[in-house]
Amino acid sequence: MTQQSKIFPSVDAAVADIPDGASIMFGGFGGAGFPNNLIQGLARKGSKNLAVISNNCGTGEGELGILFKNRQIRRVTAAFPGPGATYFQEQFDKNEVELELVPQGILCERMRAHGAGIPAFFSPVGVGTDVAKNKEERVIRGRRCILEQSIGADYAFIKAFRADKLGNLVFRKGARNFNPVMATAAKTTIVEVEEIVEVGALDPEVIVTPFVFVHRMVVAKGLRYV
């Protein structure tokens, strides 16, 4: 193995260099697949003025909630902030946090495009709605479409089920969700994982995220918030 080790000794060490103003993607959907240990580490680290990308905006103090509670987030790109995102909703109503609301599939596709080296693409989703504001519209093969920009980030915080020492990842059931695509779209992808096994111990046919997309790993028992 000639790859340098990506394994960090602790959650805090894995997020120790996140600067103020960083852009960060967070995996997770429906309470599953959230990198909650890394989020708690970022709350302890206290980085401020963050621009975050996440399907939702936390549930109480859980998931992203603690980062809103600590006022670490300046701007969020999300598809469904969520009725349980009390700290976000309070700040949103007072105009204290900036929101870009994005259709969920388009959020995925914008990240996939960034990871795949595609700067922008045309899509029919959101035509004629608030989402189309300030976007170029064009009729393509008879269908109205709007131009969507790809979206990347400095960091992606993701949750996987199992990794090998190289950083090949497998996920578990619905906890996969946004995690693989975010891993492709960030300069530095940091993974919390239940278990790290020897290289060669994972069946190559079942690896979902190849190690090329993974930069840091830390073993942590998954945390779940209701």
Add this chain to the structure above:
Amino acid sequence: MSKPRLTREQIAARAALELPDGACVNLGWGIPNLTAAYVPKGVTVYFHSENGVLGMGPRAAKGEEDFDLVDAMKVPVTLVPGASFFAQEDAHVMTRGGHLDVCILGGLQVSERGDLANWRVPGARGAGGIGGAMDIAVGARRLIVTMEHTSKDGARKIVKRCDYPLTALECVNTIVTDLAVIDVTSDGLSLREVAPGFTPEEIQSLTEAELHYSGKVPEMFAAKP
């Protein structure tokens, strides 16, 4: 008019009669989610969830929940034989790309052209949330909207033109409410069925958009067992 309308469960049960055997189906929040419990005997459908599941079965029994296996409303579910897992972007390849046979969404307003508004009430507190609705509405092969026919304060929800924030233009095929089943056609709205005990004229009086019908309109649940 104080005749009883259908319950939310009955709306869901009527919508479930629209599901063809073998269909891949996505259900939105609210009444649509209730539909899963009313799939007719002998019909197999494969429920899709945005977090990357095709082939969701019933809710998990108490004590047997796996919180990595949830539907889009965070409810722990089970799998049926033939189920698969995939990532969120592939879940939306299915929605947007036209690979799902039927999608059922909730609605705040539907226009006579089939425009849908379903994600934000103007003036409400909070940010609202689009979730997967725009991708689903644009890509569904057949889109059914389930909702109450009028709002709690009596406002018409089936309108000439939506004034709530839109989800997608000209996307709805069928509307199932507590009063009627209505198809969106190139000629406008066609009243297919009325709730038991209601006349087409009564339904029209509670609908801003013009409804097309002729002769006797069948009652909901009368046509099928």
